[in-house]
Amino acid sequence: MNNSLFYKYYDKIYSTKNYKEESSAVLNHYKNLKGNFPQSIIDVGCGTGSHDFYFAEAGCNVAGCDLDCSEIKIAQEKAREKNINNINFFCKDVDLIEQNNFELAVSLFNVISYITDLNYLEKFFTAINKRVKENGIFIFDCWNGTAALLDPPQVKESTIEIQDEVIKIKSVPSINYMRQTVDVKNSVEIISGNETNNFEFNYRQRLWSPEILKEILNRNGFNVLSLNKAMNFSVEADYSTWKIMFVCQKK
Numbered sequence: 402m403n404n405s406l407f408y409k410y411y412d413k414i415y416s417t418k419n420y421k422e423e424s425s426a427v428l429n430h431y432k433n434l435k436g437n438f439p440q441s442i443i444d445v446g447c448g449t450g451s452h453d454f455y456f457a458e459a460g461c462n463v464a465g466c467d468l469d470c471s472e473i474k475i476a477q478e479k480a481r482e483k484n485i486n487n488i489n490f491f492c493k494d495v496d497l498i499e500q501n502n503f504e505l506a507v508s509l510f511n512v513i514s515y516i517t518d519l520n521y522l523e524k525f526f527t528a529i530n531k532r533v534k535e536n537g538i539f540i541f542d543c544w545n546g547t548a549a550l551l552d553p554p555q556v557k558e559s560t561i562e563i564q565d566e567v568i569k570i571k572s573v574p575s576i577n578y579m580r581q582t583v584d585v586k587n588s589v590e591i592i593s594g595n596e597t598n599n600f601e602f603n604y605r606q607r608l609w610s611p612e613i614l615k616e617i618l619n620r621n622g623f624n625v626l627s628l629n630k631a632m633n634f635s636v637e638a639d640y641s642t643w644k645i646m647f648v649c650q651k652k
């Protein structure tokens with residue numbers, strides 16, 4: 402993979418995702434539960450921080466962490482450019498974040514699906530649990546493994562036009578039913594005037610079933626308050642809802 406092109410185009414590739422609406426849906430749901438916006442948020446797997454700037458704009462103090470230091474570097478540069486001082490970005494495992502007592506923890510855009518190992522997932526939830534205050538809230542979205550096994554992901558092609566650039570993305574998933582994983586191979590073509598550049602980025606998603614996730618969350622200090630359609634807290638998810646959202650509370 403051409404890493405430098407991947408990071409250069411990271412935010413453009415995901416530019417059709419409505420981060421503003423998602424961030425406000427999360428904050429409003431927290432407000433419905435607790436009566437006010439959270440004062441402090443930890444975003445685990447924050448990537449380039451796209452949700453965090455909206456959280457900060459709403460007055461929350463935000464800590465974002467990710468294992469990918471190149472994404473964190475982009476997030477830090479954006480924070481500097483925007484002159485925002487209520488966000489801190491860390492290239493660190495959540496277990497190494499020193500601050501705790503966060504009112505809200507989030508892990509958005511399938512971070513949990515990227516975790517393919519059960520032991521690691523248990524440690525990940527425990528580490529998040531340690532960083533939220535008593536009765537604190539943890540919200541994450543992920544693929545619904547049951548729905549994905551019944552209705553496997555298909556090849557997807559999309560084209561994004563930004564200023565004078567055209568970005569074509571083809572995503573080819575390949576499912577492994579025994580391991581319950583999906584490997585997604587993404588081929589990207591960037592057309593900029595007469596110049597064309599290509600690169601690939603690939604990832605593996607684990608098809609966690611909602612029931613297993615509930616059990617793991619329970620074992621690691623969380624009660625599940627609701628299981629909803631992703632970013633739609635008024636719709637309850639069922640076995641066929643492809644993208645789901647867990648709302649949990651620290652026990």
Ligand SMILES: C[S@@+](CC[C@H](N)C(=O)[O-])C[C@H]1O[C@@H](n2cnc3c(N)ncnc32)[C@H](O)[C@@H]1O
Pocket residue numbers: 415445446447448449450451452466467468469472494495508509510511512515516525
């Ligand atoms: C699709 S990106 C989402 C990034 C960001 N939350 C967003 O909405 O744009 C998934 C992110 O999960 C991060 N990730 C995967 N496993 C992780 C882990 N164990 N701890 C922290 N971040 C992780 C990846 O580095 C990547 O940035």
